[in-house]
Amino acid sequence: MPLNYSKWDNLELSDDSDIEGHPNVDKKSLIRWKQRDIHEKREERKLHIAQLKADIACNNVLEPRIKQIAKDVEEKGPTHFSQLVERFKTQPSPEAPPTNAPNQKTYDEMLLSLLLGIWEDAKKQGVDKDSPRLGETLVKGLQNHAVKLAEHQAKLKTELEKEEAEQKKKITSDDLHDGFESHYVPPKPAPPPVKGAVIEPASKGKAKATQFEVINPKGVEAASNTFASTSTADIEEELPELTPSLEAFSHLPLKGYEQSWEFIKAHRDVVVPGASDALLVAAFQAQSEGKAKHARQCVHQSLLLQYCDKLGKDGVSIFFRKMISGDQRATVIFEKDVQDTYNHLVERVRISKAEEKAQPAEQIQLVPENPETKITFNVPDGPPPEKLELEGPGFEDVSMDDVRKALQMRWDVFSAFDPKLQEALKSDSLDEVNKVLGNMRVEDAEEVVKLLDMAGILNFSEGGIRDETGKGGDTDEE
16 A cells, blocks of 8 residues: 655755755855745744734624614714714723734724714715714715725635635644643543533622533423523623634534534634633523524533533543544434523523513613702803803913813713703703603613713702612712
């Protein structure tokens, strides 16, 4: 039987046997130049691949946000656009791409730059803030950018595939390793694979952690109290979240064992503590949002990782060897476990939604601290006049520019509000303003109250604002 040596064709060696040069040039120098050239090109490609991956990950965050902004502006009008600009300027989120680059911009800073650019383009088209075409122009600008970003993202992915394929053409010392487990140290081996893993019932209030419970092998009926009290409102920052790799892993098809195996080999960061928990949380969220297919995929991938973990040190390779080879007994046990766990999750989501409907909706209301306190609203009539004069004692050292800026800021804040809120504020009726705030989402109403206070539109004698929710809790904001 002839031997096949073709696998050695991809070896990239810094050998001197085939290097020829001018007789007057030292051959050792030529060899060193050749070696340096190989290593420099290899490092350049690695850096370029890392940059492409970072750009793709950043765009994966920005693209859905831009689409959502376009949708919201289309529904709520230009005032929502102005509110977003103001929020990104005054209260930007610190969330940013995970890079070590100096002066790395946050996502909100990137979005602010985009919104300002779209506004400038609208003005160049002759569309001002009073134009009836303003909303349509802003939405079109956002949608066009979303399309361009999607096209750019596709080009980046194509280029990344090309670079990675080029990188894999040659076998280098970077490709040498001791086996699958060389970069992952699993926890101490536990008992054989459990029949289902679910979120442990949390105490009333926010869920603080998740843990696994072994379900009775006879069926999930023995775990009737699992997933208790877990709802979309409970899923806070304390619970594990999907990383970009886990997000992609969660969308792999059911029973696609070969695809999952190849993905894990290329992304070792999905086989880490907490990954299975994050997938279960994602499954609950997806099912709550009506995304049953994705919820089932998340459950499938979560249990897949749990089985790999429970099979010990070589659990990953053992699990996939059994599933890919078509081991009937192993396949039936695992797939039944996935179905049972998913059915139980569906029931817990149904119960959770019923509990949420039974609870009164939260509201933000402005309430005086005591009966003597009166809340009023100092509504501006318009932007500051061109000729502004300050009279009376105490204004000698006050800068006219500072006063003009404060008045302009108050007008900008007011004019950015929804027309219904503007009318309520003009009426100077606390009941009317609270009625508008009560119809808002809690987060939006909180933002409005902060802007009213910051712009000096909200007046109250003792400086206290009480936040009354439907749950009866009072919170003071300073």
